[in-house]
Amino acid sequence: MMTNILLFLNKGFETMEFSPFVDICGRARTDYSVDIHVTTAGFTKNVTSSFGVEVKVDRVMADVDVNNYDALAVPGGFAEFGFYEEAYSEPFLQLLRDFDASGKPIASVCVGALPLGKSGVLSGRRGTTYHLRDGYRQKELAAFGVNVVNEPVVVDGNVITSYCPQTAATAGFELLAKVTSPETAATVKAAMGY
Numbered sequence: 001m002m003t004n005i006l007l008f009l010n011k012g013f014e015t016m017e018f019s020p021f022v023d024i025c026g027r028a029r030t031d032y033s034v035d036i037h038v039t040t041a042g043f044t045k046n047v048t049s050s051f052g053v054e055v056k057v058d059r060v061m062a063d064v065d066v067n068n069y070d071a072l073a074v075p076g077g078f079a080e081f082g083f084y085e086e087a088y089s090e091p092f093l094q095l096l097r098d099f100d101a102s103g104k105p106i107a108s109v110c111v112g113a114l115p116l117g118k119s120g121v122l123s124g125r126r127g128t129t130y131h132l133r134d135g136y137r138q139k140e141l142a143a144f145g146v147n148v149v150n151e152p153v154v155v156d157g158n159v160i161t162s163y164c165p166q167t168a169a170t171a172g173f174e175l176l177a178k179v180t181s182p183e184t185a186a187t188v189k190a191a192m193g194y
Helices: 015-032 083-087 091-100 110-117 132-143 163-177 182-191
Strands: 003-008 036-044 046-048 054-056 071-074 107-108 153-156 158-161
Touching: 003 015, 003 163, 015 036, 015 163, 015 182, 071 091, 071 110, 083 110, 091 107, 091 110, 091 158, 107 110, 107 163, 107 182, 110 132, 110 163, 153 163, 158 163, 163 182
Parallel strands: 003 036, 003 071, 071 107, 107 158
Antiparallel strands: 046 054, 153 158
């Protein structure tokens, strides 16, 4: 049975936080015959990253049905490039709530945790987000009622949060472990030199 990961790209997403999910799942599928697929989505068919890389996504928000996916991955992004305009929009916050209500794994990288906080998904739960620059983003996350843990990757139930671009691959491996097995994730991780 195929596992389908929804990789949602809000405007201004960070490319380094997007690509590990594609690479990790692609390696699992291509080299280890894991029946896993990544579907990219955004509010528009073409989504521009923080640094001007345009990605043509598979689905637009209007066509996304949570029932068609087994997990969600959310890269962070930059305010300067409009990330929060879409990440804090009610349709995206509701998508997060719907994935969580279904008990499906959600992985976020860096400030990808902030919409999880704003949506209420992380209220009273453990999580992390961008930790540098005096932890100002962690303070924002805490204001949403999140028990902020200053660690690279924090897993609380079905939700994986991580604290900076460097942690994107680790979040990807954690997500792969949740949707396949820890052994599969360890095999792919070793094959990728981690």
